[in-house]
Amino acid sequence: MQDTSLYRAWAEVDTHAMRHNLGVVQRFLPTHKRMAIVKAEAYGHGLEGVVRALDDADIEFFGVATPAEARRVQACGCRTSPFILGPCFPAEREAIVQNGWRAALCSLEEAEHFNSLGALYGKKVNLHINVDTGMGRAGLLPQDLPGVGEKLRQMENLHIEGVYSHLSAAAEDISFTHRQIQSYEQAVAELTNRLDIPYRHLCSSSAVFNYNVPCTNMVRLGRILYGYSPMPSPYNKELRTSLTLYSRVTLLRTLPSDHGVSYNHTYITDRTTKVATIGIGFGDGYLHYLSNTGARVYLNGSYCPVLGRITMDQIMVDVTHMRGVQPGDVAEIMGPHVPWEELTARAKTIPSNIITSITGRVPRIYLP
Ligand SMILES: *Cc1c(COP(=O)(O)O)cnc(C)c1O
Numbered sequence: 001m002q003d004t005s006l007y008r009a010w011a012e013v014d015t016h017a018m019r020h021n022l023g024v025v026q027r028f029l030p031t032h033k034r035m036a037i038v039k040a041e042a043y044g045h046g047l048e049g050v051v052r053a054l055d056d057a058d059i060e061f062f063g064v065a066t067p068a069e070a071r072r073v074q075a076c077g078c079r080t081s082p083f084i085l086g087p088c089f090p091a092e093r094e095a096i097v098q099n100g101w102r103a104a105l106c107s108l109e110e111a112e113h114f115n116s117l118g119a120l121y122g123k124k125v126n127l128h129i130n131v132d133t134g135m136g137r138a139g140l141l142p143q144d145l146p147g148v149g150e151k152l153r154q155m156e157n158l159h160i161e162g163v164y165s166h167l168s169a170a171a172e173d174i175s176f177t178h179r180q181i182q183s184y185e186q187a188v189a190e191l192t193n194r195l196d197i198p199y200r201h202l203c204s205s206s207a208v209f210n211y212n213v214p215c216t217n218m219v220r221l222g223r224i225l226y227g228y229s230p231m232p233s234p235y236n237k238e239l240r241t242s243l244t245l246y247s248r249v250t251l252l253r254t255l256p257s258d259h260g261v262s263y264n265h266t267y268i269t270d271r272t273t274k275v276a277t278i279g280i281g282f283g284d285g286y287l288h289y290l291s292n293t294g295a296r297v298y299l300n301g302s303y304c305p306v307l308g309r310i311t312m313d314q315i316m317v318d319v320t321h322m323r324g325v326q327p328g329d330v331a332e333i334m335g336p337h338v339p340w341e342e343l344t345a346r347a348k349t350i351p352s353n354i355i356t357s358i359t360g361r362v363p364r365i366y367l368p
Contacts, residue, residue: 118157
């Protein structure tokens, strides 16, 4: 194991947990294929580390947001192709074609451009038609689909490898989600009339365990891969979280009563207070929004409340109730004792926001 003794903050990443989570999904949907979403530093876990660990885990594609992320996946030398989920600029399409990356198709103009680039480079371009069934973010609208299948069929350098859509409220609005599913099913029927489309995918983490879409054969796994499913299901209990964020006590001090702590003195001691300074702050991804929310860290077997505002590099916690705390002691900032969900609720945000906020200053340590 790496020596962390001089680290102020680090993230321990358990790629075995990710493999386990893939297995949980596989048991639930044995005939579906899986796309592992590794955008945004693999949800804060570190893109390269996750890609290398999962390349042989029976995954069809690595989902990324941009060509720059696709390039990083490719540079890992893995077999699994990146799939670019987000829109690309025309000037990025050449690299997509040359490298054989998968991309979303949102318009016929894009298709024509890709088709001519395919001719130029003598390559078949693998595209997945994105249908906007209600997300309002990207894709072709269902009413614009008639005729599209035939036009695409005539573009000889394209291989329409997939058709997909994205759910906008799978965890919150079941009846709207059913309407999106129906709209997707109609789109698949319309397009497969003219095209042989091997991959059909709609569900991501908030839907995989809770909706059945028989015309699909792949799921896109972001949060679930990392052990966080937003929907109740018996399968949720089997998921394992894959990241624990740690920091260290850097300093121990005793402050008198009536002493302000941190910026603007939003906390003032009401007794003689033993304060541990801990080497993590919003510059590491411990969100400033957690200030004065009851946030706590887990240190030497007990919970310690964060006092006052979170600063860029440090937080102060109350250890008056504890004995023997020493500089260098390890505090769990997020993990089994301080779950992602707790921080999410305190910061009034969504889980993915918490996890993708961990910055580049925080070393990622991959469990062997
Ligand atoms: C980010 C993203 C996902 C992953 O979503 P999770 O809820 O984390 O599983 C899936 N599909 C698309 C199109 C995305 O942009």
